[in-house]
Amino acid sequence: MSDAVKHAGLNxxxxxxxxxxxxxxxxxxxxxxxxxxxxxxxxxxxxxGVMLPATVGGPTPASEYKIAPxxxxxxxxxxxxxTYGMASIAMKHGEPRRVLLGWMGAxxxxxxxxxxxxxxxxxxxxxxxxxxxxxxYLSSFFALVPxxxxxxxxxxxxLVVMAAQVLTFGLDxxxxxxxxxxxxxxxxxxxxxxxxxxxxxxxxxxx
Amino acid sequence: xxxxxxxxxREVRGYAIGYALAxxxxxxxxxAVRWPSFxxxxxxxxxxxxxxxxxxxxFRFFLHVTLARSxxxxxxxxxxxxxxxxLMVSGTLVILFNLRQRMx
Numbered sequence: 001m002s003d004a005v006k007h008a009g010l011n012x013x014x015x016x017x018x019x020x021x022x023x024x025x026x027x028x029x030x031x032x033x034x035x036x037x038x039x040x041x042x043x044x045x046x047x048x049g050v051m052l053p054a055t056v057g058g059p060t061p062a063s064e065y066k067i068a069p070x071x072x073x074x075x076x077x078x079x080x081x082x083t084y085g086m087a088s089i090a091m092k093h094g095e096p097r098r099v100l101l102g103w104m105g106a107x108x109x110x111x112x113x114x115x116x117x118x119x120x121x122x123x124x125x126x127x128x129x130x131x132x133x134x135x136x137y138l139s140s141f142f143a144l145v146p147x148x149x150x151x152x153x154x155x156x157x158x159l160v161v162m163a164a165q166v167l168t169f170g171l172d173x174x175x176x177x178x179x180x181x182x183x184x185x186x187x188x189x190x191x192x193x194x195x196x197x198x199x200x201x202x203x204x205x206x207x
Numbered sequence: 208x209x210x211x212x213x214x215x216x217r218e219v220r221g222y223a224i225g226y227a228l229a230x231x232x233x234x235x236x237x238x239a240v241r242w243p244s245f246x247x248x249x250x251x252x253x254x255x256x257x258x259x260x261x262x263x264x265x266f267r268f269f270l271h272v273t274l275a276r277s278x279x280x281x282x283x284x285x286x287x288x289x290x291x292x293x294l295m296v297s298g299t300l301v302i303l304f305n306l307r308q309r310m311x
Contacts, residue, residue: 035288085222198258
């Protein structure tokens with residue numbers, strides 16, 4: 001019975017039944033937050049879609065987006081989801097602490113590289129005169145894409161905090177549930193990025 | 208202890224399958240745009256179709272959202288949120304497109 005799926009996300013199951021029970025309501029609460037975040041992103045996507053032709057003679061999607069950096073950023077984010085998955089499994093099955101911290105470190109590294117590439121993209125756009133205030137299209141672009149980047153930044157800070165918690169408290173119930181929450185957050189960001197690379201970058205690059 | 212090892216192998220395989228599928232879908236979407244072989248509208252439909260499939264793959268293999276009976280609370284929450292998103296997004300689109308039409 002304790003092996004049953006209690007909530008969406010990686011279940012602790014038989015490896016820690018007490019925390020597994022406790023996780024149910026706490027992770028449900030976090031899902032409520034994630035879904036409210038999804039509503040914000042969905043509305044920014046809707047605004048972006050409407051604002052797309054409003055370039056008032058300034059930079060256009062076709063002139064600003066480059067397919068190679070977008071592809072590399074996508075690969076990095078996908079890989080970081082996989083490495084965090086491995087960290088979750090290491091946590092669940094009580095592998096040595098350095099294995100868990102290693103996977104978390106890999107995730108953090110990929111997140112930081114992603115942020116660096118994204119900032120580089122933005123800097124290139126600024127160099128072309130593509131400022132948020134240039135046109136309605138650019139305002140909506142800079143409302144949507146950097147908000148995702150901000151979430152990734154928060155995720156990176158959270159990873160550092162969790163590494164400190166693992167080192168200070170060990171893997172007690174609270175730390176385990178925090179790691180499960182961070183996993184949901186990180187995988188959710190990946191889903192938002194799928195929408196960004198499809199709706200923003202690929203749509204803008206189609207000729 | 209062997210049950211736990213089996214669990215672990217199954218979970219690692221789940222993440223690996225999800226990762227492989229995500230890479231394949233992403234690659235297909237970028238390839239469709241990089242080497243266009245259809246009209247623009249068709250390519251856009253392909254990209255959006257692949258994105259939808261990839262979202263489902265991520266929910267299934269990374270977030271472990273399944274149709275299993277005991278996960279129903281979460282599933283209901285996600286479906287309800289989807290309903291809210293559809294309502295709010297379609298309302299936003301109607302208003303903003305109307306506004307754009309009148310201003311251009």
